[in-house]
Amino acid sequence: MRKPETTGASSGMTTTKLRKGLWSPEEDDKLMSYMLNNGQGCWSDVARNAGLQRCGKSCRLRWINYLRPDLKRGAFSPQEEHLIIHLHSLLGNRWSQIAARLPGRTDNEIKNFWNSTIKKRLKNLSSTPSPNTSSTGSPSTDSKPNLFGGLLSTQDQQQQSQGLMDEFPIYASDPIIGLDPFPFISAHSGPFFSTTTSTFTGVEPSFFHEDHESFFSNLPLLQSVNNTTTVTATTVVERSLKNETIVKEANHSNYLINNINCLANHNNFSNNNNPKTDNNINGGGVGANNFLHEEFSIGEWDLDDLMKDVPSFPCLNFQVQ
DNA sequence: AATAGCTTCAACCGCGCAGCA
DNA sequence: CTGCTGCGCGGTTGAAGCTAT
Numbered sequence: 539m540r541k542p543e544t545t546g547a548s549s550g551m552t553t554t555k556l557r558k559g560l561w562s563p564e565e566d567d568k569l570m571s572y573m574l575n576n577g578q579g580c581w582s583d584v585a586r587n588a589g590l591q592r593c594g595k596s597c598r599l600r601w602i603n604y605l606r607p608d609l610k611r612g613a614f615s616p617q618e619e620h621l622i623i624h625l626h627s628l629l630g631n632r633w634s635q636i637a638a639r640l641p642g643r644t645d646n647e648i649k650n651f652w653n654s655t656i657k658k659r660l661k662n663l664s665s666t667p668s669p670n671t672s673s674t675g676s677p678s679t680d681s682k683p684n685l686f687g688g689l690l691s692t693q694d695q696q697q698q699s700q701g702l703m704d705e706f707p708i709y710a711s712d713p714i715i716g717l718d719p720f721p722f723i724s725a726h727s728g729p730f731f732s733t734t735t736s737t738f739t740g741v742e743p744s745f746f747h748e749d750h751e752s753f754f755s756n757l758p759l760l761q762s763v764n765n766t767t768t769v770t771a772t773t774v775v776e777r778s779l780k781n782e783t784i785v786k787e788a789n790h791s792n793y794l795i796n797n798i799n800c801l802a803n804h805n806n807f808s809n810n811n812n813p814k815t816d817n818n819i820n821g822g823g824v825g826a827n828n829f830l831h832e833e834f835s836i837g838e839w840d841l842d843d844l845m846k847d848v849p850s851f852p853c854l855n856f857q858v859q
Numbered sequence: 860a861a862t863a864g865c866t867t868c869a870a871c872c873g874c875g876c877a878g879c880a
Numbered sequence: 881c882t883g884c885t886g887c888g889c890g891g892t893t894g895a896a897g898c899t900a901t
Binding site: 862865869873874876880 | 886888896900
């Protein structure tokens, strides 16, 4: 928190000193009532028209992080934590994208939560290796390391997943975003990746149901690191801590090849009309079976493209009609 | 009770990007 | 093309609150 600056507007004709620091209740009232009456416009206009000695940037931040009526207050639920961890493993420090998938939460809030709480847990986890893992062995099939206090049994994982589904029904039909707090491991042990190749395998056409077509068509698969490497809990933690690097590197790695293979499969099954898909992935009409063995132009793809149509919550774009 | 150390989180800063003249 | 302006994002700061001693 910062000390509220008491210096008000100067007496100059053109130079009004902008306030910094904490917002007073009066300023909050002004901004809130202005936003409710006029909706979001140019932020510098908002600041001016609302009679605030604040820069537009400051008004925007205050509105987004504190005043917005759809904000959820209070601590993060275990389900939200679960989702944050999962999304962070997919997106890295793209807090705004993570926030867009958590209704009522802001990027700042999530960022703070991650830096203060989850990062600490990850460090603790890495400093106290699980007895169920070894430096050379495979992760246990009965339990996985987790950030909620140690090991999570398969049953507990299912319960957590169910909680997530209850809280975020939009994800209920999505086996990717909803189920796995530790995608690094599942990417190796799950049904969707071969353990010996970079190829997306074992998926039946029915897997891509139309109900979540657009979701899947753009949602990156869980990160698949070097598919021939055994992943331990320690590796998972280290990779979580280095996630930004992983995500960046993934753009030029098997990770993206997996995504693309998945996407290519899906786009073929769903026969959608995404021109980018058609041109760059489909190769202008390559059959489904060919996707798995084609070389793709990876440089033209990135997470943003893959994620852009993933559902977000309209409440985060609050605007008065 | 005092206070030192730690944690939390609201707010700021700087950068990159888009739109426009 | 260049410069300006506004917006949005991620990283960082620092005061308030909390906890341990």
